[in-house]
Amino acid sequence: MQQTAPSDPGLDAEASERRRIVTSALAELPAEQRETLELGYYGGLSQSEIAERTGQPLGTVKTRMRLAMQKLRSQLQILRSEGGA
């Protein structure tokens, strides 16, 4: 039988807040950048594979991925500062 760690209300609240911040940051990304990011992170695809999958030039995929990461990084910093995280 699988055992689970006992729930900590404080940790659960922190995790929920962090998830909200990241989700918001991702939502701020342009659709094509978010798609590129998700295909790379969740899909486990390389940039070449993403280019092949989406039909976009490899250079475009690289640019989108870089911009997505930079914006996500900035958004997370902003949201953390706003939320005191």
Added chain:
Amino acid sequence: MSDGMTHEVASEALEALALDALDASEREGVIAHVAGCAECQRELAVLESTVSEIALAATPLPMVPERRDRIRARLLARAGADRAMAERAFADVRAESSPSARPSGVVPLRQSPRRMNASAWMAMAAGLVAIVGMGGFLMMSRERDAMRASLQAVQAERGARVAAMDSLRTTLEEKDRMIANLTGAQVAVMTLASQSPTSPTGRMFWDQAHDAWTFVAHQVPMPKSGRTYQLWLVTPTAKINAGTFMPKSNGEVMMQATYALAKDSLAAVAVTDEPMGGSPQPTTAPMMVASAR
């Protein structure tokens, strides 16, 4: 390996590296650069922290086999590359910890003897490539050697055929010449009589047009040990040595000689038994003789 990747190029690929979305060849070059670039290492650490945050927004999805295998492969590749990068990053530390660079009295950290550094992995990979390449080379070498052997065999066979043809041509020419020597219009034939109990018989064909002499004999016994037969052209003034001969095991004799002699000067043809190597003049009575007149 792209050890020469510039900082600008490598830094532009840090986001993709943090996402583990670089292609293998590019990833290796970027990692090699990061290993020696403190600025990129700091930037990469921040980006990896950002990437780790993305997981928080993830909605659990069923893991289909294709996606699971793809991610597993990438994780394995990433783990190997990260280990290589770590090895490179600590390479200098190891060098400084070497006995020659270490101050006396300092106890070095123990290194796992089983762990191979990146250079060793690359060397092993290069070795594997070399082995595969060597296998191909050996295969090509064997094919080349086999073709060369076949070519040599063909050339040898062709050479043998040419030699056989030359031999046949020579034999044919000899036969033609012999026929001419035996049947020509100016051929004189002399029959040699014998007083031996074994009754050898012989004929001398003198082709006066070509100064060619052909001696044919039958039932000639083998001479005693250390002895041979010698043919003489007898003229009124001299006994001319025409050569020595030994009969075949069946008693057959056939010898040819070329000697210019005036038509009327030949008195007789004789064969004597002489010591091996022949004699300047006959030393025994003729065993076979024919008169030319």
